[in-house]
Amino acid sequence: MFTAISTLIMVVLVLMLAYFMTKKIGKGMIHYQNSRNIKVLDRMMLGQDKSLLIIQVGQKYCLIGVAQSGIQLLKELNESEIITLDGSQNLQAQNMVSHFSAILTEKFGKKRQ
Numbered sequence: 001m002f003t004a005i006s007t008l009i010m011v012v013l014v015l016m017l018a019y020f021m022t023k024k025i026g027k028g029m030i031h032y033q034n035s036r037n038i039k040v041l042d043r044m045m046l047g048q049d050k051s052l053l054i055i056q057v058g059q060k061y062c063l064i065g066v067a068q069s070g071i072q073l074l075k076e077l078n079e080s081e082i083i084t085l086d087g088s089q090n091l092q093a094q095n096m097v098s099h100f101s102a103i104l105t106e107k108f109g110k111k112r113q
Helices: 002-033 091-112
Strands: 038-045 051-057 060-067 070-077
Touching: none
Parallel strands: none
Antiparallel strands: 038 051, 051 060, 060 070
């Protein structure tokens, strides 16, 4: 009876330790995923282990292919070649629209309250 209770307590302690360690490791991984110089702008899954990514590295844009066999640069893109789904033709136009929206919200959002 005593061994069954002690075994149960040990299993619960191991599960709790595993839970807290995965949370701690997960928080550390977020730090490594955020980068000042590299951003993933878009990702399209093509299969189970295959995807296309548009990334920004500094001021350059690249289309890369990711597969189980490795990562390959497919093409360097110009800013004008990047078309967003909201109808903007490039990132500069998208940034201007979001900046304009922020200004409108700031000016008119405060007056509604």
